[in-house]
Amino acid sequence: MTSSQTVLVTGGAGYVGSHCVAELLERGFNVVVLDNLRQGHRAAVPAEAAFVEADLADTEALKRTFAEWKFDAVFHFAALSLVGESMRNPHAYLHGNTVTSLNLIQAAVQAGVGKMVFSSTANLFGMPERLPIDEDATIDPGSPYGESKYMIERALHWADRCHGLRSACLRYFNAAGAHPNGLLGEDHYPETHLIPLVLDAAAGKRPHIEIFGDDYPTHDGTCVRDYIHVCDLADAHLRVLPLLEERSVRYNLGNGKGYSVREVIEATERVTGRKVPVKVGPRRAGDPAVLIASSERIRKDLGWEPRFPDLDSIIGGAWAWRQRNPQGYRGPAALAAE
Ligand code: UFG
Secondary structure (H helix, E strand, O other), X not given: OOOOOEEEEEOOOXXXXXXXXXHHHHOOOEEEEEEOOOOOOHHHOOOOOEEEEOOOOOHHHHHHHHHXXXXXXXXXXXXXXXXXXXXXXXXXXXXXXXXXXXXXXXXXXXXXXXXXXXXXXXXXXXXXXXXXEOOOOOOEOOOHHHHHHHHHHHHHHHHHHHHOOXXXXXXXXXXXXXXXXXXXXXXXXXXXXXXXXXXXXXXXXXXXXXXXOOOOOOOOOOOEEOEXXXXXXXXXHHHHHHHHXXXXXXXXXXXXXXXXXXXXXXXXXXXXXXXXXXXXXXOOOOOOOEEOEOOHHHHHHHOOXXXXXXXXXXXXXXXXXXHHOOOHHHOHHHHHOO
């Protein structure tokens, strides 16, 4: 795909989406971001990208967007994405994530767009029977969130079979870190993700970090996750595009190395030089004990390699961004950078 092409990025004001927008712009693509700004941040979208404030539930807005631009590909990030929340409100995920994605797929097909890169998840693998988890592992989603992503993967499968819409389903393990340019980082409201919360505890903005369960069958009893730098995820999105000329693909994306919750806390203490107060609480519903990716397939097919695999550097980048933007995107440093 050449750089004169135009990509629609849904959820491009969100965490992973905004890092992909930066990568697309850097490589010369024209970018249109569509985001309802319920979780995303306008300040995370650079001025070089066109911006449409709309919800994917609004089919008229979708029609207008696809009529206004001719897209060569769609990157689809917009979704509810919290495992724990989905256990409390499954309908919002099973209905909301799927209906909005079906609207998008339909609009893309009607507009004759041939390629979609879809933000899928490691939560497809609820109770993995072997580690690391490759693409042939049994799919048994760990939560309604994971299930909703799987339903969308299936819709994309049929969109290819029936309409020739090629797709790449990228199953992210735990996205983490911040853009080295210092302008983009992780800022959810309310924040529920481990690394930003541990950093807040290190900064004294929270009294402590609560560990959700220390009785899992892991080496220290806390859950193990594969933390992958958000820019490495972004890089994978760009690399799969040429392949979509030929076929649909699905790839698991992680570093292939797992860290427990306690190890993340220890790494944060090392990186920040501060003590992180800890309390142990009960397990959080929907959390599998261990998720570690095998990304051999994308390495072999596309030569993808994580550029930032080191946990301390991932946490260091996230810390630098939070130090610079103590109020996240609502703070003055980020607003000045707009
Ligand atoms: N955790 C705590 N305390 C906290 C927050 C999290 O102990 O205050 C633990 C969780 O129980 C889990 C680990 O830290 O074991 C990581 O939790 P996150 O909430 O940061 O991330 P999840 O693993 O729940 O989910 C993330 C994304 C999902 C994606 C999944 C894939 O939010 O979208 O990674 O592994 F599906």
